[in-house]
Amino acid sequence: MLSIDAIENANSGHPGLPMGAAPMAYVLWTRHLKINPNKTKWLDRDRFVLSAGHGSAMLYSLLHLSGYQVSLDDMKHFRKENSITPGHPEYELTDGVEATTGPLGQGLGMAVGMAIAEKHLAAVYNKPNLDVINHHTYTLVGDGDLMEGISHEAASLAGHLKLGKLIVLYDSNDISLDGPTKMAFDDNTKKRFEGYGWQYLRVEDGNNLENIDAAITDAKGNLQQPTIIEVKTVIGYGSPEQGTNKVHGNPLGAKNVEAARKFYHWDYVPFEIPGAVYDRFHELIVETGEKTYQEWGKILAKYQENQPELAQQLAASFNDRIDSSWVKEVSNYHENMPAEASRVTGQKVISAISKYNPNFWGGSADLFSSNKTNAADSEAFEPNSPQERNIWFGVREFGQAAAINGIALHGGSKVYGSTFFVFSDYLRSALRSSALQKIPVTYVFTHDSIAVGEDGPTHEPIEHLMSLRVMPNINVIRPADANEVIYAWEAALVSRETPTVLVLSRQGLPILPNTDELAVEGVKRGGYIISPSQKNIADGILIATGSEVNLALMAQTKLLKEKIDVSVVSMPSFELFEQQDSAYKEEVLPDKIKNRMSIEMGSTLGWERYIGRNGLSLGIDKFGASGNGSLITKHYGFTADNITRLFENYL
């Protein structure tokens, strides 16, 4: 009833799920979930993700009753400004909320990531009789989650990886926002999930606590397969309008709430909870949880004694410690060395980071051979080799991104994913979720421009750079050469609350003059003068990123021959540059220098921030083309000669 009261009080919310799914959630929390409300960041706790995030009122009710830092007053402020009980659950905002959910399907995807993390860490750290990592991941999903494409990617991956400790409770109520789900959806979930290699269980009556209990016990007994338990429920159970879409997303209204109170024989005023209920939750959850936690503490103590190095490493991993020794190992790039694709430098960097940081791992969506993102010192993370650190995500970009979010949320890992830059479109919502949850995962996107060439416009990013720059709390970095790659990766690793997008080239990039020194600070600051003008006040500024910085430098030389003396600014990251103080910005881009040109193989809208209304942009505002990469780039005007000519005409 607490969920209903909260929704009614907010006059906004989704009562349907809490009313139908309450029994299964109750059974899970009171009889199975391994948690300690006094130690909510306990690393070996079970994870619970409410994938159907619109049922947030139910989660807050559970947290409140279980003794988390969610008060009755917080419940009364459900969906109100500055409350810790927002419309959809938000990670870090509310004690006990393990993931931000709401965008459907992604909670399941993140749960898969958490289960991946558990499997990996258990394989790395557990020793005979010393299981320091041994917990389940539960997620509660609705019809909407299972209609989403990401549910396929996540479930197919989980089945392949045999994530036996992943258990999905499926609130199967036959109703979605618009009406009966059968208007659009009649999957046979059993066949579907068995096709993925899952165990499928079914509870015919969602109000039968014993059957739910038995199914969860069954699921826990199967460590070779993830399990989905389809629990048939009645949406809005107990309301006169139960079983219809009217109870999905709107408050019940006073009359129906009254009727529900009667139905449940609930004789209390709104927000009144009898002491006996609190006592029961305290006994079943807090006391049991505390006891289990103490037992785990004993195991950990023994572990620390027997495995001091591993114990230290485990603690360091959960504290997100990063060893930067790798930088020295790779920072040996100087001008006149052969050109190198930034994806190739990226691979060397990943291998070096991996060598010094056992908690660093990641994968690719079936593009290791192209992204070059596998660590040299590790093999494939597979059911039989879960200690390994190269994750084969398959052709599942969105599933990959949700999974790395889940791996990061679980704790103990610094994680990355990768695919072609153009296919960042497939995972965009999960990337936004990384940003919203402030989890500093790294996305490595290679094949960064029309220079991809032969694969043509479907594979050539145009708008992707700018379209990610406008997303809040993401650092997009497009390095100009090997040295910039190194410091871009360093920026990604030290980031604490912001995910990083690294945009790398397919084609070779020359090592630019002085970047071995300039890029150290320059990348961190987002933009820097890579080559100053000869006179004090330049005739103009050329601003470029990635492969175009070299063109700008060549144009600078040509322009100087025409007595036009410009400076060249390398601007690998708008976001990092924006964070600098105005003195630094003024130093790089002096206000009085009005003649400015941007050079980047991507959309021009947005460059006006630096070049102004009357600046000159060499960019691309149409789709790419199929053909030889260097011919295509020439055709689109990306040559030093063309830049020189354009700038001369512009002056």
Added chain:
Amino acid sequence: MLSIDAIENANSGHPGLPMGAAPMAYVLWTRHLKINPNKTKWLDRDRFVLSAGHGSAMLYSLLHLSGYQVSLDDMKHFRKENSITPGHPEYELTDGVEATTGPLGQGLGMAVGMAIAEKHLAAVYNKPNLDVINHHTYTLVGDGDLMEGISHEAASLAGHLKLGKLIVLYDSNDISLDGPTKMAFDDNTKKRFEGYGWQYLRVEDGNNLENIDAAITDAKGNLQQPTIIEVKTVIGYGSPEQGTNKVHGNPLGAKNVEAARKFYHWDYVPFEIPGAVYDRFHELIVETGEKTYQEWGKILAKYQENQPELAQQLAASFNDRIDSSWVKEVSNYHENMPAEASRVTGQKVISAISKYNPNFWGGSADLFSSNKTNAADSEAFEPNSPQERNIWFGVREFGQAAAINGIALHGGSKVYGSTFFVFSDYLRSALRSSALQKIPVTYVFTHDSIAVGEDGPTHEPIEHLMSLRVMPNINVIRPADANEVIYAWEAALVSRETPTVLVLSRQGLPILPNTDELAVEGVKRGGYIISPSQKNIADGILIATGSEVNLALMAQTKLLKEKIDVSVVSMPSFELFEQQDSAYKEEVLPDKIKNRMSIEMGSTLGWERYIGRNGLSLGIDKFGASGNGSLITKHYGFTADNITRLFENYL
């Protein structure tokens, strides 16, 4: 061998699929596909979509041999600049290519859309013994397509809709780019697709033409279920490296090509095709096709005689004719009428368009109740009511977008889809595909800003407006009131080569002064002076979109009291404004007026195009929040008072 020669000649491409899948493609094209290479736009032809677009060389070979406008010379220019044989198939560029493919899974999604179109048009137009619409949709998919999440959405939708004339050939070769698919993928495709309500057939030997033929015949016999035929093949069959990922995405090399020639007993030099092969294709495809086409022509003639009105309507639909009479019917909004959410106006407009245009239809991803995008005069398009025009896409945003692309590509429809604006992220790659293919579908995205309120940051768009504005060939329109909605929809309907994104509000918007007249031209031109300054040369310009235009107008009045005389520009569409001549732009935004302010509840990066480096932006560069919508918008500074204060301080 032609595909191999083309790939070898380009020194770039994917030989694996053409070599393994050639037999099934050969059987399909020569024995089943209803096409007429002399009438490639024949409306009742079978559609064939190569979802595994990296196998383009095979498609071009088939088109060449079948007598389409693809010459041997074109084959020699495979993947070269300005050829009609690019790396991935591109719609409209090449005769006979039905869809642009390459981004995996979307070809299947578009094929589902084509089959939806066929089912609908057949239900609307066919009369007893006069089947003017009666064809199949075939698509060839690979492992990668089936790993993608969109394959779930598309297949689940197709199963629900009982698209019996959809037949999928699955080139199941156990190899993807990085290696054996079993490293990441071991779905039981039979169980999975039977779970969706499909018929599953299997051909164990992908080189057995008779078995393939029998399976396709079987599939055609089942009109109640879509069919997937899993054909086990050997990737790169005939090359010494067959069955490995080495043949997936790289040319074979001279030595292995030679070996393949021997294997196939192919005694011809590269690009030499014996006359007998041409003759055989001519006989099986051109002659048969011409005959079938003539027979259909007879049916059509009879149909024109018996059903003159319907025949005319059918022809008009395939010519994309739109009746604009609807505009008059809804254009009765004047100042002082009650405020109306732009999504509500949108619903009235959709119903009006639908009334006058039987070819106009669309749907929602389980959000009809919120998007307000169902036409009043129609019911749900369901297996038993395929003549209806409101498509219940389910919670399948990406599948919906690919499907509307397919419906548009099929011809005969003007189609739209809808969801919450924030979830445009889920379908972004399909929207890009609309733009790339130049198909003028319409996306209706409602709940356009933080004004959504209680649902919180996961449901509040921030970066979405700007992130779509940077995408090539899309018109993003965010109307300020009911009148702007009408003309935004009109712009969408008259668009011939550009998809339109309509961004509509959840909350009520007042009818603004004079928009009943100004918006007629104003929206079409992207931006216009909605309220001029009193003096000739304004003290500044306030530029706003959507719900913020009203705030700008209120601030204008307040500023005038402070003797600051500004003009207000409503800028519903950057893209349409950019297409105007410089005289018009100068009229709306005179260069000499430097004091400019943008007001929009979204990312500010990009507004500098109009306000310059030193302009003032009131926008949002962080995520939204949960709470009452109007309190949240105030909290983020969107009030007339705050705008007034900010502009005063800025001057």
